Amino acid sequence: MSRTRTAQLMDGAGLARRVVEEASDRAAEVTRRSGATPCLATVLVGEDPASVTYVRMKRARCAKAGIESRLVSLPAATTTAELVETLRSLSRDTGVHGILLQHPCGPHIDERAAFEAIAPEKDVDGVTMSSFGAMSFGLPGFASCTPGGIMRLLDEYDVDPAGRHAVVVGRSAILGKPVGMLLLARDATVTYCHSRTSDLAATVREADIVVAAVGRPRLIRGEDIKPGAVVIDAGYNPGNIGDVDFDTARLRARLITPVPGGVGPMTIAVLLAQTVTAATTQLGLVRG
Known part of the structure; x- marks a missing residue:
């Protein structure tokens, strides 16, 4: 009797701990070298x-x-x-x-x-127009923390966006728009969707990578996930409910983030890492 295969969970909490540990080591180095x-x-x-x-x-x-x-x-x-x-x-x-x-x-x-x-230079949350412009053009600057955390999660699980169709559901200035630009910079073909998209489900069904960031509980249904897709749920709604219907989506996806424990911990981890990077730059230190 065959068992139903379910998606592998993308452990944002575990990766976040490692990112924070690295940031802690770099913070100690900054303090040692600069006081x-x-x-x-x-x-x-x-x-x-x-x-x-x-x-x-x-x-x-x-x-x-x-x-x-x-x-x-x-x-x-x-x-x-x-x-x-x-x-x-x-x-x-x-x-x-x-x-x-x-x-x-x-x-x-x-x-x-x-x-x-x-x-x-102090926008470690990546919310200014300057940061968005720098990120979009591949110039030095700070990425919005949640999109930055999403990209680290994809890298951690060896998901190469190049040539993949990424569908971003959401268009906020600090999540939907920047994560689409980061995926585009990694050679993904990016489609932006939102609350007024006609036949959203049809577009989602074509996605190799789905990023749900619209703030509507269980908007993305499991039946609309392409088999083998990577699902990043960046939504958070009351009751620890994401924008994706987790229980059904995990039956079709290859990789999926849980809510909580997926994208959320990575947001704070990237914020801390970027704060240490900002301090390193402002204090004129070069990592050796």
Whole structure:
């Protein structure tokens, strides 16, 4: 009697631990050689419970990696102008090497204006237009953390995007759009889809690599996964539910990320790694 084969899980948590361990070693080297500790400043507007929890988790990971974590908490009533000035001040602070603006910041905040107040060399979250442009043209800069983590996961599992058809479901400025550009840079043929795509399922069925990043629970059904495809679920919805119907998709995919434990841990790991890289550059150190 034959058994139904299921997809291999892509262990983002395990890979993230190794990325953080490497970042920790590099952070210690930075401190030894310069006397300075790599520093990540996180700006939090208001007290949204999910954001507060996420920031607390990031600060704990920083501490374990030997990275200084500076928290700047601002009241919910902070204006865009006040937030911009805070970010510009941190950009001028030589003791800060990376800046993270925890978002969402509230409907009254112009987040794009706030992001653009972050100096490109300190944009370790990869959210500025400068970072997106550099990434798109293959120039030095920082990738958006979640897309960067997705690419590391693909490399870890020997998935070469070259010549593959990658379908990205989602078009956000910090996830969908940049991950498509990173895949394109690796010679994938990229199709962007979104909530208004006509017959989304038909496009997904053609994908060798599916990146789900639209924020709709179980939008991608297992029956629409091409047999043997690689499925990256970058969605996170209440109840630890991704954008892919995991139970059915794993019956057809070759590789699949779980939610949680897949893409999420890689996001924070890349953030820490890029903070250490930023410190190394700003302090004039060359890794030997």
